[in-house]
Amino acid sequence: xxxxxxxxxxxxxxxxxxxxxxxxxxxxxxxxxxxxxxxxxxxxxxxxxxxxxxxxxxxxxxxxxxxxxxxxxxxxxxxxxxxxxxxxxxxxxxxxxxxxxxxxxxxxxxxxxxxxxxxxxxxxxxxxxxxxxxxxxxxxxxxxxxxxxxx
Numbered sequence: 001x002x003x004x005x006x007x008x009x010x011x012x013x014x015x016x017x018x019x020x021x022x023x024x025x026x027x028x029x030x031x032x033x034x035x036x037x038x039x040x041x042x043x044x045x046x047x048x049x050x051x052x053x054x055x056x057x058x059x060x061x062x063x064x065x066x067x068x069x070x071x072x073x074x075x076x077x078x079x080x081x082x083x084x085x086x087x088x089x090x091x092x093x094x095x096x097x098x099x100x101x102x103x104x105x106x107x108x109x110x111x112x113x114x115x116x117x118x119x120x121x122x123x124x125x126x127x128x129x130x131x132x133x134x135x136x137x138x139x140x141x142x143x144x145x146x147x148x149x150x151x
Contacts, residue, residue, distance in 0.1 A: 055132070056070050058140065060141050063143045081114070082112060083112050085111045103127070106124075106127070107125070124146050
């Protein structure tokens, strides 16, 4: 039992350090950090300013299998096909940058309405951002739903 407790403690410290490292590295890119926060804010508030954060070549892979390009996303966003009640980032685990490309992994808890159906889920996101001029644009985003473990 003592080994199990020590093992869990070491794992939790390791995960905490990993998250802190990713956050620390992202702080070197304040404009990107701001755009990530704005993306969630605009999505939650159904604000069309979200389109300014997207590359025209953006690709969204949703947890339900949908794949959307810029025009698909814009049409669905403007029609309010999905309306978010809340979006809360719960984890930020990875940040990598190579020249004008940045990759990050994070988790978000979302709740909202799809057409007339309520939903609530936790998503694991992989986002690829590209730097165009002085601004960062979302180029690709893949989401998977994280199911709660039942024991």
